[in-house]
Structures are given as structure tokens and as C-alpha cells.
Amino acid sequence: xxxxxxxxxxxxxxxxxxxxxxxxxxxxxxxxxxxxxxxxxxxxxxxxxxxxxxxxxxxxxxxxxxxxxxxxxxxxxxxxxxxxxxxxxxxxxxxxxxxxxxxxxxxxxxxxxxxxxxxxxxxxxxxxxxxxxxxxxxxxxxxxxxxxxxxxxxxxxxxxxxxxxxxxxxxxxxxxxxxxxxxxxxxxxxxxxxxxxxxxxxxxxxxxxxxxxxxxxxxxxxxxxxxxxx
Amino acid sequence: xxxxxxxxxxxxxxxxxxxxxxxxxxxxxxxxxxxxxxxxxxxxxxxxxxxxxxxxxxxxxxxxxxxxxxxxxxxxxxxxxxxxxxxxxxxxxxxxxxxxxxxxxxxxxxxxxxxxxxxxxxxxxxxxxxxxxxxxxxxxxxxxxxxxxxxxxxxxxxxxxxxxxxxxxxxxxxxxxxxxxxxxxxxxxxxxxxxxxxxxxxxxxxxxxxxxxxxxxxxxxxxxxxxxxxxxxxxxxxxxxxxxxxxxxxxxxxxxxxxxxxxxxxxxxxxxxxxxxxxxxxxxxxxxxxxxxxxxxxxxxxxxxxxxxxxxxxxxxxxxxxxxxxxxxx
Numbered sequence: 001x002x003x004x005x006x007x008x009x010x011x012x013x014x015x016x017x018x019x020x021x022x023x024x025x026x027x028x029x030x031x032x033x034x035x036x037x038x039x040x041x042x043x044x045x046x047x048x049x050x051x052x053x054x055x056x057x058x059x060x061x062x063x064x065x066x067x068x069x070x071x072x073x074x075x076x077x078x079x080x081x082x083x084x085x086x087x088x089x090x091x092x093x094x095x096x097x098x099x100x101x102x103x104x105x106x107x108x109x110x111x112x113x114x115x116x117x118x119x120x121x122x123x124x125x126x127x128x129x130x131x132x133x134x135x136x137x138x139x140x141x142x143x144x145x146x147x148x149x150x151x152x153x154x155x156x157x158x159x160x161x162x163x164x165x166x167x168x169x170x171x172x173x174x175x176x177x178x179x180x181x182x183x184x185x186x187x188x189x190x191x192x193x194x195x196x197x198x199x200x201x202x203x204x205x206x207x208x209x210x211x212x213x214x215x216x217x218x219x220x221x222x223x224x225x226x227x228x229x230x
Numbered sequence: 231x232x233x234x235x236x237x238x239x240x241x242x243x244x245x246x247x248x249x250x251x252x253x254x255x256x257x258x259x260x261x262x263x264x265x266x267x268x269x270x271x272x273x274x275x276x277x278x279x280x281x282x283x284x285x286x287x288x289x290x291x292x293x294x295x296x297x298x299x300x301x302x303x304x305x306x307x308x309x310x311x312x313x314x315x316x317x318x319x320x321x322x323x324x325x326x327x328x329x330x331x332x333x334x335x336x337x338x339x340x341x342x343x344x345x346x347x348x349x350x351x352x353x354x355x356x357x358x359x360x361x362x363x364x365x366x367x368x369x370x371x372x373x374x375x376x377x378x379x380x381x382x383x384x385x386x387x388x389x390x391x392x393x394x395x396x397x398x399x400x401x402x403x404x405x406x407x408x409x410x411x412x413x414x415x416x417x418x419x420x421x422x423x424x425x426x427x428x429x430x431x432x433x434x435x436x437x438x439x440x441x442x443x444x445x446x447x448x449x450x451x452x453x454x455x456x457x458x459x460x461x462x463x464x465x466x467x468x469x470x471x472x473x474x475x476x477x478x479x480x481x482x483x484x485x486x487x488x489x490x491x492x493x494x495x496x497x498x499x500x501x502x503x504x505x506x507x508x509x510x511x512x513x514x515x516x517x518x519x520x521x522x523x524x525x526x527x528x529x530x531x532x533x534x535x536x537x538x539x540x541x542x543x544x545x546x547x548x549x550x551x552x553x554x555x556x557x558x559x560x
């Protein structure tokens with residue numbers, strides 16, 4: 001039996017002041033986020049906020065008084081890296097936002113948030129998917145593996161070790177998605193040669209251009225993964 | 231993203247009833263297009279009815295005629311590598327594998343692929359005020375705008391968007407039949423009648439009723455479909471939408487063409503069955519001249535815009551090349 005972790009967020013306030021755009025617990029709970037926004041308001045820190053956050057806070061201000069339609073939260077149990085999490089979620093929460101913002105598994109990266117870059121790739125029931133396009137609420141009973149769930153203690157997964165060995169990255173931002181995708185690529189049997197690896201890894205973009213080393217890493221790990229599984 | 235309520239359907243009829251009860255409800259399949267459009271604010275459903283747990287996941291032989299039935303929830307990746315598809319309809323397998331990325335194909339469903347919305351920039355971004363799909367009557371931003379990816383066949387002065395699917399182009403060539411279930415029961419829609427041309431109502435993209443659920447796609451038995459090919463021309467070697475694509479199959483009698491199946495992607499508001507080219511090929515000797523002639527016949531009525539006129543010649547060459555490839559197959 002996997003351990004159980006109760007990560008339920010507090011119930012949202014039922015007053016009409018609840019903002020339906022307080023989506024996804026952007027900073028943990030609604031309260032924490034409000035406090036954070038209050039803290040940064042009027043300080044120079046606000047200038048460094050990305051446009052997304054500024055837009056959110058603007059929307060919040062515009063909607064706080066007009067909203068009379070509180071979000072209906074939903075309870076869901078998800079198995080992530082072998083642990084069962086009991087969660088209470090805004091139905092809009094993507095798997096990626098759940099991982100990063102609620103569970104603080106920040107290995108999976110948000111690149112484009114539109115399924116175009118692959119930085120958010122995780123394994124869902126052993127298959128690679130873009131976690132930014134999957135609503136977490138739909139995954140009851142499914143098994144999710146993220147980059148954090150690949151190593152066995154201090155022993156890296158052969159694909160992780162191969163990326164280190166072959167310098168399969170520069171800045172590293174796309175790397176967790178590349179590694180999850182690469183593991184699936186090998187398991188699917190789509191890592192026969194360079195051309196096939198390139199085609200079947202085309203859903204993972206690397207703006208640093210580490211592609212040749214990524215291909216080398218996959219070819220190296222391919223044999224070691226077979227050795228591990230056989 | 232706007233707030234929505236969520237429910238999970240246990241059987242197809244429950245899903246249909248759930249969506250029928252709320253005009254602003256939508257079915258949620260793989261979500262690769264719908265969730266993205268919800269993030270963009272283009273789609274704003276009040277309710278999502280999750281159909282992912284429905285038992286519509288089989289690819290099976292049809293008992294009576296040698297055709298194949300594809301469940302609406304068969305994922306694109308599973309369909310592309312299914313033995314019944316790779317052996318009998320290789321053009322469909324090729325089309326699927328040329329679309330999106332492995333991650334997206336693992337999520338995307340057969341039914342959802344049929345309902346993909348256009349990738350027209352003016353449709354996809356609500357910051358553009360003009361789009362007759364999003365806001366009927368607001369105009370078309372692409373007509374006088376940046377229209378490189380837009381239609382050259384069958385468009386109207388209301389909309390020049392293209393259908394983005396690869397899968398559907400192959401299915402159009404294969405004379406697929408879409409099976410749907412609604413509040414009044416089941417019905418079938420021939421593939422050619424499933425998607426619509428824009429006309430004066432580009433916001434109505436298919437002849438599916440809003441409360442109807444796609445349950446399956448049937449492929450009829452086409453023995454010569456083993457001799458088929460999907461050619462996709464795009465800006466990158468992988469992971470890009472088609473500028474022009476061609477699904478082609480040839481039934482040969484010696485070196486003469488008995489019949490041809492050709493459909494085009496990236497050129498119209500719907501997967502474009504190239505009937506004129508098919509007619510031009512019937513009874514002809516296979517070869518570059520007849521292929522080019524057929525392509526000329528199909529594109530005779532094409533109309534380009536400021537940035538996409540190149541597609542007319544590109545489509546002719548792509549048709550010629552795809553047919554050449556098919557003709558060389560044993």
C-alpha cells in the first residue's frame with residue numbers, strides 16, 4: 001500500500017467575495033496568494049512580476065465585487081510517484097499546476113502551457129503526456145510519474161544518468177520533460193536510430209539546441225534500460 | 231480560464247443526456263484542443279462532461295464487410311500503430327503519425343480529432359476583434375491580414391480558415407462513416423457530410439448536433455487502400471501543421487488507373503476530397519503527365535490571398551508526388 005498524503009486545501013470561503021479567478025491556488029491557498037499580492041502591491045517587487053501575474057491581479061480586482069458564483073471545488077485522489085494524494089481542487093487545475101503549485105513538485109516545467117514545447121511532459125500510466133493540457137480532476141485512479149519519481153534513492157534512472165554523462169542540456173529547463181519523454185520513447189520502441197529518435201522526440205523543444213547530445217544520451221540509456229528491465 | 235462544473239459520464243447515453251441538459255456544456259475527451267482553447271478564452275463551457283472513461287476504446291473488424299470500426303476514444307497513438315490500420319489503411323497510420331507529437335497523440339482521441347478547431351491566428355486569439363467563427367458578424371481578420379496558413383479552396387468571404395487535422399484527410403479519402411449518438415438515438419454521417427464549408431456560417435463547422443456524441447468511425451473495406459500514402463508538406467520536418475497534405479490511394483489495372491482516392495489537407499475549411507482529380511485519373515495510364523493533369527483539374531478553381539498563393543502550386547506538386555509514390559508501390 002502506498003503512503004497517503006492529505007494535501008487538501010482549506011475550503012474556499014463561501015462569501016460572494018470569492019474570486020472565481022483565484023485559479024489553481026497560484027500561490028498555494030487562496031489566502032496565501034491574496035497575502036502575497038497585498039505584500040507586493042505598491043512595492044518595486046511589483047515591477048518584476050510577469051505580465052501573467054499582473055493580469056491576474058488586475059482581474060481579481062475587477063471581479064472581487066461582481067462575483068456571486070463561487071468555484072465548486074472537487075475532491076480527488078491522485079497517485080503521484082507512488083504516493084496517494086487526497087486533494088481538493090478547482091476543476092480548472094491542470095496536472096502541471098497541481099504538481100508545481102499545490103504539491104511543490106517543481107521538476108516538471110511550464111514552458112508554453114499550450115502543449116507546444118514538451119517541458120511539462122510526465123508519464124501517465126506509463127505513457128508520456130503534456131501535463132499542461134490534462135485537467136488533474138480527470139485522473140482519479142491513474143498513476144502519474146514525474147521527474148522526481150524516476151530515481152531510486154540516490155541512484156539515478158539510466159536516462160537521467162545518460163543525460164548527465166552526455167551533457168544532454170545547457171540551461172536545463174527542458175530537461176525534465178526531455179528525460180520523461182525519452183524514457184517513454186525507448187519503452188515504446190521508437191529509439192531505433194538517430195532519425196527515429198529525432199522524429200519521436202520532436203515534441204520536446206530545446207532552445208539551447210542540445211539535440212545531438214540528447215540523441216546520444218537516449219542511445220546510451222536505451223541499452224542500459226533494457227539491461228535494467230530484463 | 232472561466233470556471234466550469236465537472237462531471238464524469240459512466241455510459242454514452244449519460245454523457246449525451248448531460249450535455250443535452252445544458253447548451254453550454256461540452257464533452258471532454260483528450261482535451262488537447264479544448265483545454266487549450268479554454269485557456270485562450272476562445273471556448274468558455276459552463277460544464278464539462280468527461281467521457282474519458284467510456285468503453286469506446288476498441289479498434290475492431292466489422293463482421294460483415296471486412297471494414298474496421300474505430301471507437302471514438304481510441305487515442306491517436308494507439309490507432310496509428312494498430313495492426314488493423316497499419317496493414318489495411320497505411321495512409322491513415324501515416325497521417326496520424328505526421329500529426330502533433332507523441333505526447334499529444336497519447337492524449338488526443340479519434341472523436342476529438344474530428345472536432346479540432348482551426349489554427350487560424352485570428353480565431354485562436356480573442357485579442358483580435360474580427361472573427362466570424364468566434365463572433366458571427368464581426369468580420370474576418372485573415373482576409374486582409376496575415377493569411378499564409380489559410381484556405382485556397384471552398385472558402386467564402388466570411389472565413390478562409392483551414393481544418394488542421396491530418397487524420398481527417400486520410401479518413402476523407404477512405405470514405406469513412408462517423409457514428410454518433412444523440413438524445414433521439416444513433417445515426418451515421420458520411421465523412422464528406424461531416425465537416426462543412428464556411429459559407430455564411432463559419433461558426434457552424436460540422437453537421438454534428440451540439441448534443442450528439444461521436445461514438446465511432448467506420449472504415450469500409452477498400453482492398454486497394456493497402457496501396458496508399460500520406461504526404462505532408464510543412465515548415466518543419468516534424469511537429470508542424472500542414473501547409474498542404476495529400477492522402478492518396480490507387481486501384482490499378484496493369485499500368486492503368488482503375489480508380490483513385492485523393493484528399494487534401496491544409497487547403498480548405500474541411501478535409502478536401504479531390505473528386506475532380508479522381509475523375510481525371512479514371513482509366514488513365516499512371517504517370518507524371520496524368521498526375522499533373524489531375525492536379526491542375528482539382529486546383530483550377532483555387533483562389534489565393536496575399537500570403538498563401540504559393541499553396542496552389544504546392545498542392546499541385548504535392549498531389550503529383552503523392553500519386554507517383556503510390557504508383558511505385560508493389
